[in-house]
Amino acid sequence: MSNAPFLVAPLDAAHDRTGFHGGSDPLDRYLREQVAQDIRRRVAACFVALADRQRIAGYYTLASASLMLADLPASISEKLPRYPTVPAVRMGRLAVDEAFSGQGLGGALLADALERATRSEIAAYALMVDAKDDHAAAFYGHHGFITLPDSPLTLFLPLATALASRNRRNRAC
Numbered sequence: 001m002s003n004a005p006f007l008v009a010p011l012d013a014a015h016d017r018t019g020f021h022g023g024s025d026p027l028d029r030y031l032r033e034q035v036a037q038d039i040r041r042r043v044a045a046c047f048v049a050l051a052d053r054q055r056i057a058g059y060y061t062l063a064s065a066s067l068m069l070a071d072l073p074a075s076i077s078e079k080l081p082r083y084p085t086v087p088a089v090r091m092g093r094l095a096v097d098e099a100f101s102g103q104g105l106g107g108a109l110l111a112d113a114l115e116r117a118t119r120s121e122i123a124a125y126a127l128m129v130d131a132k133d134d135h136a137a138a139f140y141g142h143h144g145f146i147t148l149p150d151s152p153l154t155l156f157l158p159l160a161t162a163l164a165s166r167n168r169r170n171r172a173c
């Protein structure tokens with residue numbers, strides 16, 4: 001979880017979604033206009049980082065997904081069972097308000113998402129993301145995500161890898 005002075009919690013109706021400005025209109029609009037409906041329909045879960053326990057400083061969404069076995073790098077797919085798809089968790093959106101960018105919050109939200117995905121009782125092989133552009137893909141690459149060979153904006157991180165690095169960090173503390 002985050003070391004930053006933010007509380008990460010599921011989005012609820014008491015949170016003010018109108019004042020969020022992440023520098024991407026589609027991501028701001030999604031939080032303002034669409035996410036509540038997606039949560040109601042159970043097609044996404046949304047978690048927010050709250051500054052001062054009320055202002056939304058960042059958010060991300062999670063949903064079940066799958067990766068095609070044939071789309072994975074061969075070095076990985078050859079170690080997996082021969083089913084056509086591999087279970088995954090998709091982080092559909094991730095955004096940090098411009099007022100809080102560059103302070104480690106994006107990385108902390110990513111760590112929070114990985115923690116939730118590894119803690120789930122429903123098995124998933126990886127956390128996957130569809131990066132909105134090369135800049136976003138570079139952010140995920142910086143955090144160890146692997147690009148699908150034929151889709152450079154789709155990246156994934158095996159949850160076993162995330163778990164192993166978390167355990168290494170904990171042992172070092």
Ligand SMILES: CC(C)(COP(=O)(O)OP(=O)(O)OC[C@H]1O[C@@H](n2cnc3c(N)ncnc32)[C@H](O)[C@@H]1OP(=O)(O)O)[C@@H](O)C(=O)NCCC(=O)NCCS
Pocket residue numbers: 022023024027093094095096097100101102103104105106107108130131132133135136137138139140142
């Ligand atoms: C991408 C985004 C979430 C990063 O959030 P942030 O809080 O500014 O990032 P952080 O301060 O947590 O950065 C964590 C680390 O990632 C690195 N990083 C940040 N953005 C990066 C990028 N685009 N490419 C490579 N590395 C990047 C930082 O240098 C930092 O490295 P360090 O831990 O080694 O010091 C934020 O800029 C954002 O909301 N962008 C617009 C929406 C977006 O692109 N979302 C991505 C999903 S589509």
